[in-house]
Amino acid sequence: MSSSTLETFWPREDLLHVPYRVFTDAELFRREQERVFQGPTWHYVGLEAEVPTAGSFRTTHIGEVPVILSRGLDGRVHVLVNRCAHRGAQVLREVCGQKKRFNCIYHQWGYDPDGALRAVPFQQGVEGHGGYGEGGLDKGALGLQRLRVEVLNGLVLATFRDDTPPVRAYLGGVWPQLTQVFDGRPLEVLGYLRQRVRANWKLYLENVKDPYHAGLLHLFVATFGLFRSTQRGETLAEPSGCGHLVSHAGGAGEHTEDYARQGLSSYRQGYRLRAPELMRKLPDLPGDVAVSIQTVFPSLVIHRISNSLATRHVLPRSVDEFDLVWTLFGYAGEPPELREHRLLQANLVGPSGFISLEDVEALEVVQRGIQGGAGDTAFVGLGGRGTQPGEPVPDLVNESALRGFWKTWRALMDV
């Protein structure tokens, strides 16, 4: 580990080099939990459709903190820290379910689905002995910690802080894109795909903000002529640094000569899908968008890849490991052929996805490659020095969004 301190290891004015230490230093990971994950930031918790009725719940994490997404008996959506007010046990141990009362197994303290503490066994003791005595325990003051929540057309976000700006301001310029997918129609969850990746979580955020790799690493799209780096597209970083979008228009058929001229192995001619219906795009959402990848700092990615729609949730576990959860969805009551097609295009994404499988490999080779190189740095100078907040960058050969990500992260982390 480099001997420089957290305050000095990354010169303030340097936006072009990323010290590898940010991916390997356990002390930075600890600081992230407090300043990024419990800082003035919004976190994806799930979709409203996952908790359809009073008492439905789902368990997940914000950073390392176990949380519950629930629907209260009053019908409102809540996000609660999944930690008993008594001794800290996880109250709900299931992935999902439906309960009127959330009971801790340890001493049977019981909570309403909105987090209010309702039951404390032997509160008054037994036959006049023990217990908390008169006024010794104020159930109203206890309860599961309730986080501030905003539900945006079915997308549930939560924050630990009161001073986090409202979600709409937080997302800024990418808000209109977000509401193209979350347009207010009720969603239908189609299923989950999960994987564990042996790399620092920020490598994934860099990956989804990096349009440069898409046509180079993902051989499938280039080989089958679906997307190329020469394609029309744009990268949009929001001034707050919290929202970001990379999108590619349809029509990958042009400019193959640029690949040939550069001698790139990732584009090969002569392959055709035997079942081309996989790549068919059915009429769906507005806009000529083949691929759009939106990120909401620090842990949510929303993708629109042909007709596949999903949230990707980044769950850091340690400095060199994170989980990635893909929640695939469509819209309730949509035509069966569109729903079937979304299920078919799940082949493109997730741990076996034709255009996502190798991201994990890329991240893991970086994590392995940087071991022992804490004093060394990555170079993210593609497409200039700036972060171009607020102005769309009209190409896919730039790293401006990576620079933007680091700017936001550094401000929160004070490094």
Place this chain on the structure above:
Amino acid sequence: MEERWEERRSRMNDPWLRSRVEDLLYAYAEALDDGPLEDWPGFFTEQARYRLIPWENHQQGLPASLMLCTSRAMMEDRVVAIREASVFPRHVCRHLYTNVRVEDAAREGHARARANYAVFRTFEDGETGVLSVGRVLAEVVLEPQPRFTQMDVVYEAFRIPGLLVYPI
């Protein structure tokens, strides 16, 4: 609800039928483990459906799969994609099938089969791990030669360790 064992047992005791389905499963495993991978689609009929399903989705009645092929042509595309257009660390897999149970299916000349499976994965650096454990629920047509008309592989791990390249 799962059918109770007493109701199933009378229909699941045909050793001849079972040995034909076991042979098919073992040959299938050999193709995946020792190759060539190009043989994999040939274990299915042209209109066969193959699904690799997380147990979580299966339990909750959610329809999404990790892999879905609704025809043999799609399986062939999967093979070409793995061979020509995917980047992943080199590794070998080893399938073990056990608890194979077979019964006549409602469709004439078809059998329904279920089996438990475990797949181990060994990377080039010699590290071996469990890739996946679960159940195979399949339908087999027996003539002219046994082939799968449907295969659902329900894997039980809550999350895939890294990535999953080859079908199971």
